[in-house]
Amino acid sequence: MENLKQRKRLLSIAGVIAVFIFISIQFTGPKVANPAVKNTFKGPAAVEQIFKKACYDCHSNETDLAWYDKIAPISWKVANDVANARSRFNFSQWNDLSEAEQETKLWYIVNMIGQGKMPLKSYVALHPSARVSKEELALLKTFVISYSAEKAMKKKGLKVVTMHNETDIKLQQPVALNGVAYSGDYKNWEVISTTNRFDNGTMRIIYGNAITVKAIKEGRINPWPEGSVIVKVVWNKSAEDENGEVRTGDFNNAQFMVKNSKKFKSTEGWGFARFSGQKLLAYGKM
Ligand code: HEC
Numbered sequence: 342m343e344n345l346k347q348r349k350r351l352l353s354i355a356g357v358i359a360v361f362i363f364i365s366i367q368f369t370g371p372k373v374a375n376p377a378v379k380n381t382f383k384g385p386a387a388v389e390q391i392f393k394k395a396c397y398d399c400h401s402n403e404t405d406l407a408w409y410d411k412i413a414p415i416s417w418k419v420a421n422d423v424a425n426a427r428s429r430f431n432f433s434q435w436n437d438l439s440e441a442e443q444e445t446k447l448w449y450i451v452n453m454i455g456q457g458k459m460p461l462k463s464y465v466a467l468h469p470s471a472r473v474s475k476e477e478l479a480l481l482k483t484f485v486i487s488y489s490a491e492k493a494m495k496k497k498g499l500k501v502v503t504m505h506n507e508t509d510i511k512l513q514q515p516v517a518l519n520g521v522a523y524s525g526d527y528k529n530w531e532v533i534s535t536t537n538r539f540d541n542g543t544m545r546i547i548y549g550n551a552i553t554v555k556a557i558k559e560g561r562i563n564p565w566p567e568g569s570v571i572v573k574v575v576w577n578k579s580a581e582d583e584n585g586e587v588r589t590g591d592f593n594n595a596q597f598m599v600k601n602s603k604k605f606k607s608t609e610g611w612g613f614a615r616f617s618g619q620k621l622l623a624y625g626k627m
Pocket residue numbers: 392395396397398399400421422423425426429430449450451453454459460461464473
């Protein structure tokens with residue numbers, strides 16, 4: 342009996358000591374501070390959004406830690422990872438890098454994500470929403486490819502000038518058979534992405550209405566909110582002019598995607614339409 346009592350006492354003393362040590366270490370070790378953001382990375386909204394959710398906790402001065410990241414000893418590893426990650430590259434100081442360094446880094450970034458090395462596995466285990474999906478990786482690749490292509494054209498002395506030849510488009514509002522109407526309003530919207538197709542000689546600009554842009558910024562795109570409208574405008578490329586500049590040439594077509602779950606129930610909640618050529622002819626006979 343005596344023996345059992347003694348053992349219980351020893352155990353509770355050990356417990357008190359453990360709690361004391363746990364509390365004490367909370368006051369030790371490195372802490373993460375957020376220095377000023379000076380030359381932050383700027384890109385299409387969708388690209389920025391992926392980097393923000395997946396990389397910014399470590400590779401930026403906008404580290405936003407969860408409560409469990411701040412508990413020692415986890416906090417020691419987190420602080421160490423952040424310091425190490427910022428020393429490699431820091432999105433908040435992106436424009437301190439030369440253009441060539443930025444381009445190399447962007448490819449490195451896409452490769453690290455593609456190989457599953459970034460974001461760090463230990464981090465994704467605790468922050469599952471930071472995982473970069475296949476679709477997001479594809480979007481980053483498209484972005485980096487067109488970024489590099491533009492740089493290459495610049496190097497050759499070709500200037501890429503993207504213009505909106507809106508004067509060429511007659512102000513009319515055709516409607517596709519499914520009820521999706523053309524509207525030139527997209528010219529006032531935010532550009533959410535751009536792509537080049539050097540294979541078929543077109544340049545594309547993708548616009549989102551206010552609902553779309555807000556959803557991207559808040560990461561609420563699965564599913565996209567009702568009222569989202571995404572417009573992809575395709576321009577032919579002009580031949581080089583005498584200054585070696587390549588511009589968007591003739592308007593080719595505008596593709597609309599409108600989210601309205603009731604109206605477009607049979608096509609998974611989206612209404613699609615394409616308006617082609619100077620006459621903005623709605624595509625399709627059905
Ligand atoms: C939990 C912190 C953390 C997150 C989140 C994180 N990284 Fe890292 N990253 C690191 C650390 C630490 C290193 C350096 C050590 C290493 O290479 O393993 C690093 C290194 C890198 C490197 C190599 C840089 C160089 O020049 O050596 C690249 C590229 C990179 N990360 C990209 C990314 C991208 C892209 C994301 C988001 C998709 C991301 N990382 C998210 C911690 C992080």
